[in-house]
């Protein structure tokens with residue numbers, strides 16, 4: 040290969056210098072254009088970055104443009120009563136008193152309803168007392184009535200039976216009780232007809248003592264209903280009763 044001459048080399052160098060700045064200039068101008076465009080319209084990420092860097096929030100409060108100052112105490116003049124203070128107070132007392140009366144009446148009605156609901160019903164009250172016509176019971180006879188679900192013996196005793204009941208030595212009885220303590224009128228003996236052993240109903244005009252006999256376990260009661268023999272521990276119970284008239288008996 041032939042060596043390049045000095046004149047040729049200098050011509051080549053000057054051409055290269057002439058060409059290179061041209062391409063460099065164009066790329067530089069391209070970068071400058073992109074940078075200008077970027078500066079003119081920053082992207083959203085750049086805006087977010089800028090705002091976070093500056094400390095400003097993107098939230099817009101609906102109250103930031105409020106017309107009124109919330110620290111001021113509002114005036115209620117338009118709502119204040121036009122009447123005097125005394126009349127206002129009288130009206131307040133009247134209103135409070137009326138409300139109190141109404142509340143008391145309501146409470147009373149509620150409590151009364153509750154108590155009435157808890158009390159015994161009419162059919163139970165009807166069973167609480169039983170009235171018996173004594174004229175229908177001949178002397179020497181027994182009548183059994185039902186009272187509060189239990190049998191009640193009513194015995195129209197004869198003179199002999201009364202004497203027999205009164206002649207018993209009270210000290211000798213298992214459940215000591217004088218006949219006079221068990222009757223209000225000697226001729227009328229009224230007892231609950233439930234054996235005091237285990238609750239059977241004794242049979243009248245039976246047993247060793249002319250009174251009642253319980254067949255369940257063999258308890259004997261005398262003509263006053265006192266236990267005389269057998270396992271029963273107590274005399275037959277005397278219920279609450281009264282004689283409103285000579286011929287009327289009320290049990291209960």
Ligand code: FES
Pocket residue numbers: 234235236237238239253254255256257258269270271
């Ligand atoms: S229940 Fe009457 S004697 Fe036992």
